[in-house]
Amino acid sequence: MQWKNMTQFHKLYRYLQNSNIKLLYEGTFQGLSNLDNLRMSGNEINILPKGAFTGMPSLQNLYLDSNKITTMQVDAFQGLVNLLVLDLSKNDLPQIGFGVFNQTEEYKLTTLMLQRNQIKIIKRDDFLGLDKLEYLCLFSNQIHTIEDNSFHRMNLRYIYLFQNNLSNITGNPFGSNVLAQLQIYRNEIKYFAPESFVKIPINTT
Incomplete structure (x- = not known):
């Protein structure tokens, strides 16, 4: 698939939704340097793969929900330095994976939707490189473990973790002094470590 003569396009909403697309390759979207919204839902x-979205420096919103994604390779989102919203909900991801976001790039991503996947563990390096992230949706997964410092180094204001399999919260996984809302209902939490919420503002809901 070549897009060399389509640099004038800004939105491909209807063109790539529900289109039975099965494979992406490195550089699939080369030539769409002006595109700011891309919907590949359903x-x-x-x-x-690595570099699947290279050549799209203007992209701000990327919707990949309702696919069958199980694997995100290292640097899968390489070059998306202006991306603000990424929707990966309703897939089959068992984990996020270290290095998915290139550590040498400064991402502007503020909203990351990972709800309704198969994620079981949140590791401390899963979100490295996402310093500006504000909204993180992880509800309706199978999360039973959140490693210490998993949400540090981010600007998170809203974390949605309800409807998971959390039973113990230990260490200091959240570590945010700007957090406004943390939703963890419908889990099976039996134990909170005293330090788990030490840095969370008292007005957090």
């Missing part, structure tokens, strides 16, 4: 995509 396809059959299984893997996000």
Whole structure:
């Protein structure tokens, strides 16, 4: 698929939704340097390869929800330095994976939707590189463990973790002094470590 003569396009909403797309390759979207919104919801995509979205420096909103994604390779979102919203909800991701976001780039991402996947563990390096992230949706997964410092180094204001399998919260996983809302209902929490919420503002709901 070549887009060399389509640099004038800004939105491909209807063109790539529910289109039975199964594979993406490195550089698939080369030539769409002016595109700012891309919807690929409701396809059959299984893997996000390295550099799948290179050549799209203007992209701000990327919707990959309702696919069959199980794997995101290292640097899958390489070059998306202006991306603000990323929707990966309703896929089959078992984990996020270290290095998905290139550590040498400064991302502007503020909203990350990962709800309704198969994620079981949140690791401390899963969100490295997302210093500006404000909204993180992780509800309706199978999360049973959140490693210490998993949400540090971010600007998180809203974390949605309800409807998971959390039973113990230990260490200081949240570590945010700007957090406005933390939703963890419908889990099976039996124990909170005393230090778990030490840095969270008292007016957090």
